[in-house]
Amino acid sequence: MGRDYYDVLALTQSARHDDVQRSYRTLSLKYHPDKNQSRDAVEKFRDISEAYDVLSDSKKRAVYDQFGEEGLKNGVPTAEPGGFTGVYTFHGDPQRTFKEFFGSENPFNELFTDGDSVMSSGAGAKFGGIMGRARPKQDPPVEKELWLSLDEVYSGCTKKLKISRRVLNDDGHTSSVKNKILSITVKPGWEEGTRILFPKEGDQEPNNIPADIVFVVKDKPHPHFKRTGCDLHYTAQVTLVQALTGCIIEIGTLDDRVISIPINEIVRPGFQKVVIGEGMPNAKNAEMRGNLVLHFDIVFPATLTPQQKQTIKQVLG
Structure with missing residues (x-):
């Protein structure tokens, strides 16, 4: 690395x-x-x-x-x-x-x-x-945010972005605003904060070098996953019975697969299940992939009958 x-x-x-x-x-x-x-x-x-x-x-x-x-x-x-x-x-x-x-x-x-x-x-x-x-100077890079979904970063994609900038007219002194389409090929696994450079695409001014434009990758919120580096984090809801006796968690992945993960351990507060190799691709090493980390939200029953309480005491006491 x-x-x-x-x-x-x-x-x-x-x-x-x-x-x-x-x-x-x-x-x-x-x-x-x-x-x-x-x-x-x-x-x-x-x-x-x-x-x-x-x-x-x-x-x-x-x-x-x-x-x-x-x-x-x-x-x-x-x-x-x-x-x-x-x-x-x-x-x-x-x-x-x-x-x-x-x-x-x-x-x-x-x-x-x-x-x-x-x-x-x-x-x-x-x-x-x-x-x-005295020589032409270049202004600091102009930074723009590039918001990408985890689905786009997982598989890679091409983004077309329109920018508006001032361009010098033929007289070299006056300028006009023109639009330009910039194309970004998103590489699978790009981390948040990755910077994509477009040299000298900023405003043109007399005796001045146009600034570079830099797009900075930002993660769009995902309804199910969050990522830390190359790892994906997923929170599964399980009942108290499932937490104590085991279950199978089915998860739809970012590449449209469904994986079944058996939970044979007792799910206690803070327990995590790590699935090796089911995280995000590593943009700097194509042979590596992050992990999928499962967190659990245990849903407790709202009420218990006296008979249920007695049964639980007999089983767990």
């Missing part, structure tokens, strides 16, 4: 671009070799730099979110016939990343920290850019 760059930067997959910058700023100052020369700190500083190098770049991050470190570093096929993404290799110089972010050969001459906050005497250091040369 490879390394978890989000964990390295103490982030979740839903982190925004500003969150990535903020986390790198704090952690890189904390573990910089000029302040902490232990072996663990040096290795941590390098890991932080590589994680930032990937997650701060919308193109690298989109590949990583969908295919993991292995796909990022080995390359994956693209939608174009014979196309293949480039192979990513970290340049190996965490000091270079640090200098490019803070815009200084020695940011500690200009920066001092107060807890997790960072104070700066120059705007270039604050925003991680090198001041000076």
Whole structure:
């Protein structure tokens, strides 16, 4: 599965671009070799730099979110016939990343920290850019939510999405609003938070690079299932008699099968039944699949007759 760059930067997959910058700023100052020369700190500083190098770049991050470190570093096929993404290799110089972010050969001459906050005497250091040369800038990625049902994620599908954006007219100065259809091929097993990148599909402006558009996967509520990672969770209602004596639970799966699950154990509060391999596909490893986890809601009788109470005492007492 490879390394978890989000964990390295103490982030979740839903982190925004500003969150990535903020986390790198704090952690890189904390573990910089000029302040902490232990072996663990040096290795941590390098890991932080590589994680930032990937997650701060919308193109690298989109590949990583969908295919993991292995796909990022080995390359994956693209939608174009014979196309293949480039192979990513970290340049190996965490000091270079640090200098490019803070815009200084020695940011500690200009920066001092107060807890997790960072104070700066120059705007270039604050925003991680090198001041000076005027060049077209690109706005931060525009994030949009892509709501998918568990059925769509289980089997995969194609989504057609219409966006409206400003496009420069032929004079290069004025613009008009035009619609465009973007196509997303949903891969089976995509987790919530997966990011799909469309480079430079944002508004066009003079002397400005259009922003990338990033769709972030969100789960639509399902009437029966919830998922955690690749596992599916299902709550079955059983009577008290079934809970004590056993039963068979029939469940309609997301691919339109019906599976019968025998419950031979006593269903007590907190009891779970795990069915191996009946969860969601793993988007990063086609040979793996999550599990189906059954939870139980025991329905107790509203009333009991004196004779029923006596019988239960005789049986269970």
